[in-house]
Amino acid sequence: MMEKPTVDVDILGQYYKINCPKGHEADLNEAAEYLNKQMKEIRASGKVIGLEKIAIIAALNITHDMLSGRKYARSNEQQLRELTSQLDSALSHQTKAG
Numbered sequence: 533m534m535e536k537p538t539v540d541v542d543i544l545g546q547y548y549k550i551n552c553p554k555g556h557e558a559d560l561n562e563a564a565e566y567l568n569k570q571m572k573e574i575r576a577s578g579k580v581i582g583l584e585k586i587a588i589i590a591a592l593n594i595t596h597d598m599l600s601g602r603k604y605a606r607s608n609e610q611q612l613r614e615l616t617s618q619l620d621s622a623l624s625h626q627t628k629a630g
Contacts, residue, residue, distance in 0.1 A: 543568050544575065544583065570594060 538549045539557050541564035552560045570590040580586050
């Protein structure tokens with residue numbers, strides 16, 4: 533039986549072995565570095581004490597950013613659809629007039 537590939541990641545000075553599908557090691561490392569950076573900033577603020585609380589605040593911040601990004605993308609998509617529709621009607625109007 534083949535071993536699942538693992539990646540060692542450093543989160544606030546603690547090392548964790550994480551199972552990772554082959555070929556996704558760089559993505560996992562990038563995610564771990566991002567999380568580590570967020571958690572270091574929260575710890576440095578001095579307002580949140582304890583690894584578990586820091587991890588939860590970091591997870592909430594990252595999730596909020598991700599969801600905000602999705603909403604932003606959706607509203608841009610909607611604006612693009614409206615513009616396309618206006619452009620379509622302007623072009624078809626112009627074609628009929630010409």
